[in-house]
Amino acid sequence: MEETDLTLWGMGTVRNLRVHWMLMEMGLDYTFYPVHPRSGETYTEEFLKINPRHKVPVLRHRDVVVTESAAIISYVSEAFAPPPGIYVPATAQARAKLNEWCFFIMTEFDAHTLYVIRRHTTFSSLYGESPTACKAAKEYFMDQLQAIAPLIDKSGFLVGGKLSCADILLTTCIDWAIEYSFELPPNIVAYHEQHSNRPAYKGAFRKTFMDPASIPDLMRIPR
Numbered sequence: 760m761e762e763t764d765l766t767l768w769g770m771g772t773v774r775n776l777r778v779h780w781m782l783m784e785m786g787l788d789y790t791f792y793p794v795h796p797r798s799g800e801t802y803t804e805e806f807l808k809i810n811p812r813h814k815v816p817v818l819r820h821r822d823v824v825v826t827e828s829a830a831i832i833s834y835v836s837e838a839f840a841p842p843p844g845i846y847v848p849a850t851a852q853a854r855a856k857l858n859e860w861c862f863f864i865m866t867e868f869d870a871h872t873l874y875v876i877r878r879h880t881t882f883s884s885l886y887g888e889s890p891t892a893c894k895a896a897k898e899y900f901m902d903q904l905q906a907i908a909p910l911i912d913k914s915g916f917l918v919g920g921k922l923s924c925a926d927i928l929l930t931t932c933i934d935w936a937i938e939y940s941f942e943l944p945p946n947i948v949a950y951h952e953q954h955s956n957r958p959a960y961k962g963a964f965r966k967t968f969m970d971p972a973s974i975p976d977l978m979r980i981p982r
C-alpha cells in the first residue's frame with residue numbers, strides 16, 4: 760500500500776461504496792471514520808466543520824477536503840499514480856468524454872431518478888409518498904438505461920478500455936436499481952456482474968455495509 764494522508768468519512772450507502780472502491784482499486788491506504796448517514800453523526804459540531812452540508816462521503820487528503828462521491832473518485836484517480844487497470848484521461852478531449860458519462864450517470868440516474876424513488880419510498884416519512892413521481896422516475900431510468908445499453912462494448916468498460924470513474928458510478932447505480940428489483944437488460948446485468956466481481960468492489964462492499972454496531976467507539980468522531 761502507498762503511504763498516504765487520506766481520511767474518509769462515510770459508510771452504509773452506494774455513494775460511500777464508490778469511494779472505498781476507488782481507493783481500493785488504487786491500492787491506497789486510508790483512515791476510515793465509519794459515519795453512517797442519518798445516524799445523527801453528520802450533524803455533530805465536529806462533522807459540520809468538515810462538511811457543513813452534513814453529507815457523506817467526505818475525503819480529506821492533506822489540506823484538501825472533497826465532498827460529492829463523483830468528485831472524490833475523480834480526485835483520487837488523478838492525485839495518485841493509477842495502476843495499469845485504471846483509466847485516467849490524458850487530454851481535454853478524452854476528459855470531456857469521461858465527464859460526459861460521469862455527469863450523465865450522476866444527474867439522470869443518481870439524482871433525477873434513483874434518489875427520487877429513495878425519497879418517496881425509504882424516506883417517505885420525511886418527504887412524503889408519491890407513487891406518481893416514483894413511477895415516472897422508474898420509467899425515465901429504464902428509458903435512459905435502454906438507450907445506453909447498446910453503447911457498452913464487449914470489453915465491459917464505458918470509456919478508455921479500462922475501469923474508470925464512469926464504471927464505478929454506473930455499477931453503483933445499477934446496485935441501487937437491483938435493490939429496487941428493476942428488470943435490467945441482459946448486457947447491463949453482465950456489466951454489473953463483471954464489475955461487482957472485482958476484488959476491490961468486494962472489499963469496498965464489506966467496508967461500506969458492515970454492521971455499524973460492530974464499529975469500536977474509538978473509530979467514531981467525537982460527539
Ligand SMILES: N[C@@H](CCC(=O)N[C@@H](CS)C(=O)NCC(=O)O)C(=O)O
Nearest residue numbers: 772774796797801813814815827828
Ligand atoms: N451528491 C452527493 C450526495 C451525498 C448524500 O446525499 N449522502 C447521503 C448518504 S448517501 C447523506 O450523507 N445523508 C445524510 C444527511 O442527509 O444528513 C454525493 O454523491 O456524494
